[in-house]
Ligand SMILES: Nc1ncnc2c1ncn2[C@@H]1O[C@H](COP(=O)(O)OP(=O)(O)O)[C@@H](O)[C@H]1O
């Protein structure tokens with residue numbers, strides 16, 4: 001644990017966002033926000049599919065930031081402030097979220113952070129599921145079937161066809177429905193390079209978050225890191241060995257590191273968040 005703390009300390013010198021997220025069962029108690037389609041004062045998504053999310057399903061999957069009044073979303077709001085400030089400072093628009101190993105909480109953090117940005121800033125956030133081995137954004141949000149990144153990659157749909165607005169203004173998702181075979185080859189292909197470029201150019205005003213695979217064990221995340229402006233690392237408390245943490249930090253360009261999140265932490269400070 002000491003080495004992990006040291007590695008995170010090291011990363012902290014280059015970044016601002018070290019915002020652990022508390023280990024509590026998420027409870028979304030109130031009704032979902034009005035959807036973009038229903039609320040006349042909201043943005044109306046004419047081309048993008050609008051999907052209404054089920055608060056109970058979100059709660060089960062620890063998606064707490066859909067309801068901006070949920071007290072559990074506070075941790076993500078703090079993280080959002082730090083991340084946005086660092087991104088603006090550096091003119092960054094595309095951010096990868098990765099971790100040393102599987103199960104650290106990348107997808108949970110990606111979704112909650114994207115929702116927090118959508119709630120509290122004027123910037124539209126696009127969340128892209130680029131974990132082609134274990135895509136789970138669609139499952140965690142409870143999205144219905146429809147065109148996805150799989151169809152975009154196979155040439156059967158456009159990005160616009162596959163985008164979904166989950167009933168929250170300034171938030172769009174590009175889901176992945178199923179694992180992609182030979183994902184490393186796919187991610188290093190010209191097709192994906194062009195796609196990332198297209199997303200960047202076409203949605204120039206947006207913040208784009210890529211949910212990735214873990215860094216250790218496969219090349220997938222490393223390939224994608226070359227294509228993004230910056231990276232946020234999620235570390236699951238007690239889930240990563242000292243050596244794994246050190247190796248992970250070695251793969252990341254410190255100039256691109258936004259920060260490190262300690263997820264699933266058990267120790268609490270008075271405000272419910274933890275620091276090093
Ligand atoms: N802060 C947390 N406390 C407890 N469990 C969590 C927390 N964050 C995520 N989880 C759970 O850990 C599991 C893995 O999370 P996930 O986001 O899918 O990880 P990854 O995308 O890194 O593989 C899920 O069951 C998720 O609900």
Ligand SMILES: [Mg+2]
Pocket residue numbers: 106107108131134136211
């Ligand atoms: Mg995941």
